[in-house]
Amino acid sequence: xxxxxxxxxxFFDRLARFSESERNLIYSKLxxxxxxxxxxSLRTQKLRGTYKNWYESSVSMSIRLIWRFSRDxxxxxxxxxxxxxxxxxxx
Numbered sequence: 001x002x003x004x005x006x007x008x009x010x011f012f013d014r015l016a017r018f019s020e021s022e023r024n025l026i027y028s029k030l031x032x033x034x035x036x037x038x039x040x041s042l043r044t045q046k047l048r049g050t051y052k053n054w055y056e057s058s059v060s061m062s063i064r065l066i067w068r069f070s071r072d073x074x075x076x077x078x079x080x081x082x083x084x085x086x087x088x089x090x091x
Contacts, residue, residue, distance in 0.1 A: 004075040005034045014081050029059045051090045066090055
């Protein structure tokens with residue numbers, strides 16, 4: 001199943017901080033996420049605490065995507081992207 005995808009403004013603000021090659025990698029992982037959020041290359045994990053209905057997926061060893069499903073679970077809402085330490089904000 002291919003999900004719809006919505007990218008939040010915060011995602012675009014943070015995306016601008018990455019190099020062109022990193023942005024290309026991020027976009028390729030977004031395509032994988034849209035087609036299969038549980039794809040092995042994403043190493044998707046559910047967050048805990050306040051963000052318990054949100055997920056983090058790996059773009060690379062140092063870059064993470066923070067996302068959640070829409071209420072009816074047919075759209076993936078990508079909230080944020082950042083280096084590995086972004087998990088401190090959501091953890």
